[in-house]
Structures are given as C-alpha cells and as structure tokens.
Amino acid sequence: MEPINKFISAKNHPAAKKIDPAQIRQQVLAEPAVSQFISAHQNKITDEMIDKSMSALFEFYLFQQNKKDPVTQGFKPKLILNTNAIDITYVPEDSKIEHDREVSARKNLRLIDLPTSLHDVKLSQVEITPERKQAMADIGQFLSAYSKNIHQKGLFLSGSFGVGKTFILAGLANSLAMMNKRVVFMHLPNFIAGLSSHFNDNSLPEEVQRISNCDVLILDDIGAENLSQWSRDEVLAVILQSRMDNQLPTFFSSNFSMNDLEEHFKETKNAIDPVKAARLMERVRTLAKEVVVSGPNRRR
Ligand code: ADP
Ligand code: MG
Secondary structure, three states: OHHHHHHHHHHOOHHHHHOOHHHHHHHHHHOHHHHHHHHHOOOOOOHHHHHHOHHHHHHHHHHHHOOOOHHHOOEEEEEEEOOOOEEEEEEEOHHHHHHHHHHHHHHHEEEEOOOHHHHHOOHHHOOOOOOOHHHHHHHHHHHHHHOOOOOOOEEEEEOOOOOOHHHHHHHHHHHHHHOOOOEEEEEHHHHHHOHHHHOOOOOHHHHHHHHHHOOEEEEEOOOOOOOOHHHHHHHHHHHHHHHHHOOOOEEEEEOOOHHHHHHHHHEEOOEEOHHHHHHHHHHHHHHEEEEEOOOOOOOO
C-alpha cells in the first residue's frame, strides 16, 4: 500500500488526511469505470496485480472524481493492461481530436481574396433545398469517389447571385481540408485584379505553380473577372491546363452558364478572340460538370 500513501501525500489530496488504505482500495474498486475494466479482463487480473497497480488505479479514480484538471485538459485517462500490472495512459478526448483536426484543416485550406469566415462553414450547415439537391448529391458523390481515387472531375456550380454557391463550395473545401487535402479556394475576380502585386518581386510564377499543384482548386465567381489577353492566356489558361494535365479536381462557381461564360472569355480589354475563348472553355468543360443551383437570393 506504500505507493498510494506516497501518491496521496504528493498530490496533497484531502483524502490524505484520513487515509485508510483498505478504504481507499474499496472506493477505487467501486468506481464504475475501474470495476468495468477489471471485470472485462477478469481472467487476466489477479488480486496481487490490483495491489501492485493501486497508484495507477487511484490516479484514474481521482480523475473520475474531478475531471476538470487544467493540466490534463483535453485528455482523458485510460486504463491499460500490461503483462503483470494495470497502467494508466492519457488519450485525447474526442473534442480534442476534433479540435486538432480543425486546426490542421485550417492550415490545409488556403483562402485567397475570400473572407476568413469561410473557414467555419461546414457542409452539414448547408440546407438542402430542392434547388440545391443536385449540387449537394454531386458533391457527396465526388467526396466518396475522391477518397478512393484523387483523379476526379469537379463541378461547375452555375446560378444567380446569392443562391449559396460560395457557401456550398466553402463547405466542400472544409470537408476536403479535414481529409487532410490541400485546398486553394480563391475569388477569381479579385485574384486577377491583384495580379500586378506580384510584379515587383517576381513571385507570380511561384504563385501560379502553387495554385496549379494543390490537391483541390476552387475558383469562385469565374466570369466576373476583368480579363486582359495576358491574364486569360498566361495565367488562367496556364492554371487550367496544368490541372487538366495532372487530372486534379477543380471546382468553379459562376453567375454564368458554361455557354454564356464562353462569350465572356471571347472579349478581353482590347481584342475579341473566339478561338482562345473556345480553347479555354474546353478546359473548363473537361475539368468540371455543370450543375445549376437556384433559389432565393440569401443576401440581405
Ligand atoms: P453566391 O455565391 O451564390 O452568390 P453565397 O454563397 O455568397 O451566394 O450566399 C449568399 C449569402 O447567403 C451569404 O451571406 C451566405 O453566408 C448565405 N447563405 C447561403 N447559403 C446558406 C445556408 N445554407 N445557410 C445559411 N446561410 C447561407
Ligand atoms: Mg459567390
């Protein structure tokens, strides 16, 4: 019984004042989680082992009595059976596992020119209205196929302003980030408008490469950007070509249908180029399947 005395006085537990080892032993063994563990392994646990393991059992018992120990916050004790003693180990609580996953998911999802609040959108928050049913079904199908094979076609969510396209894609992005995939979710119009910020330090080629190489790329609001010939042919087309060559999933949202988007691509600031537009659209069509999302405008 020596170890228990030591343990108690070391911890300065109130029980230390009126210690009666036999009584403590009885209390510890009466703790439901302890007795459950012992009966689950009853053919392997002897009385002698219990005596030898009393300090571990007592620590476990104390934890059950007072779960709010700041040192072990986020962890819970677990009894384990060693060759001839019972031992205690600490495992993350489910909420801690969940929390750690969310922290790493945050790192996996890179938002470019989009509000950081999109980090917190979950697919489960997306209300499934009849107008969104197809998109949500396709996303579910994508996720299940993607977990088996990363070379999957993405989706092109087309629909008017405010129906929830960005919100749905944010839910998807976070689910993928939770699966430990590196996701880039970018607002294409702002990204195109801000391209010149890369000129000074010549960082554009690297940025284009990072965007091209991520596991899943999501381009939000394609069609609302102001393209120059250069940004269409040297930036957007390059990214899409690379996604196609490597068969990496790419998603889009747009206020345009695919057919209308082709018209938008024809016209750049100082030229009309149907051939280039058709080639660009060909890439979009190869990368993604069009799904219409409709419904009321949710923006106030
Ligand atoms: P879109 O990208 O189609 O223009 P958004 O995704 O930006 O539309 O949605 C418009 C607004 O409605 C946003 O403020 C968004 O947070 C909100 N919203 C969209 N879908 C939902 C939903 N299922 N639950 C709560 N808010 C939503
Ligand atoms: Mg949007």
